[in-house]
Amino acid sequence: EAGVAQSPRYKIIEKRQSVAFWCNPISGHATLYWYQQILGQGPKLLIQFQNNGVVDDSQLPKDRFSAERLKGVDSTLKIQPAKLEDSAVYLCASSLFLGVDRYTEAFFGQGTRLTVV
Amino acid sequence: AQSVTQLGSHVSVSEGALVLLRCNYSSSVPPYLFWYVQYPNQGLQLLLKYTTGATLVKGINGFEAEFKKSETSFHLTKPSAHMSDAAEYFCAVSMMNRDDKIIFGKGTRLHILP
Numbered sequence: 001e002a003g004v005a006q007s008p009r010y011k012i013i014e015k016r017q018s019v020a021f022w023c024n025p026i027s028g029h030a031t032l033y034w035y036q037q038i039l040g041q042g043p044k045l046l047i048q049f050q051n052n053g054v055v056d057d058s059q060l061p062k063d064r065f066s067a068e069r070l071k072g073v074d075s076t077l078k079i080q081p082a083k084l085e086d087s088a089v090y091l092c093a094s095s096l097f098l099g100v101d102r103y104t105e106a107f108f109g110q111g112t113r114l115t116v117v
Numbered sequence: 118a119q120s121v122t123q124l125g126s127h128v129s130v131s132e133g134a135l136v137l138l139r140c141n142y143s144s145s146v147p148p149y150l151f152w153y154v155q156y157p158n159q160g161l162q163l164l165l166k167y168t169t170g171a172t173l174v175k176g177i178n179g180f181e182a183e184f185k186k187s188e189t190s191f192h193l194t195k196p197s198a199h200m201s202d203a204a205e206y207f208c209a210v211s212m213m214n215r216d217d218k219i220i221f222g223k224g225t226r227l228h229i230l231p
Contacts, residue, residue, distance in 0.1 A: 004160070033219070040126075042207055042221035043161070056218055091160055093219075105151055106219055108160035 002026065004109035006092050012115045018080035021112045025073070025094030033106060034067055034077050035091040043091055049075065082116045089113050119144045119210045123222035131230045136195040138225050140208030143189065150191040151209040152182055161207065167191065178202070203229045
């Protein structure tokens with residue numbers, strides 16, 4: 001079974017530029033998460049999708065971050081314009097809904113390391 | 118709201134010694150609990166999880182964790198550390214229902230001393 005795919009693995013941009021990250025979850029996984037992991041910290045949830053609908057985006061800085069999952073499969077996360085403090089690893093994860101109140105754990109991609117200079 | 122506290126951002130143990138990484142959670146109802154491991158420049162890999170049933174959970178690479186409701190703890194242990202265990206470990210909590218999120222602790226970096 002293929003895992004969660006993310007691209008690119010690394011990205012260096014200047015502040016005020018824009019950047020986009022792509023995620024392809026495990027086939028059949030309806031739930032998709034984007035996490036931000038700043039160096040030395042645990043992952044922080046940015047946005048959670050259930051199919052193509054947003055479940056939780058309370059910690060997404062909506063003035064500069066946006067995310068979409070138009071067909072309920074792949075997802076993109078965009079930052080525009082980037083700030084220095086956006087330097088982090090962006091992790092995508094997916095999980096499978098097994099039935100009422102039952103999910104698999106989250107499976108993570110390898111992440112995209114963003115450096116804003 | 119749920120939360121996770123990992124005690125000790127860095128833990129050092131000698132090769133062959135017991136590994137103990139501490140995790141306490143806060144939740145109004147019994148949650149699902151997870152331990153993930155992260156190697157350098159990699160994503161997170163599930164070590165083990167507690168959902169329901171037996172409170173002692175065995176995972177990969179010889180790790181295990183015990184859910185103690187009375188102590189709201191889910192500490193991770195391994196009887197004998199190996200050099201390859203050096204990594205960052207994250208405890209996480211979730212209610213695992215349709216709209217619930219997975220909350221991570223800040224992580225504990227495990228150092229193995231030769």
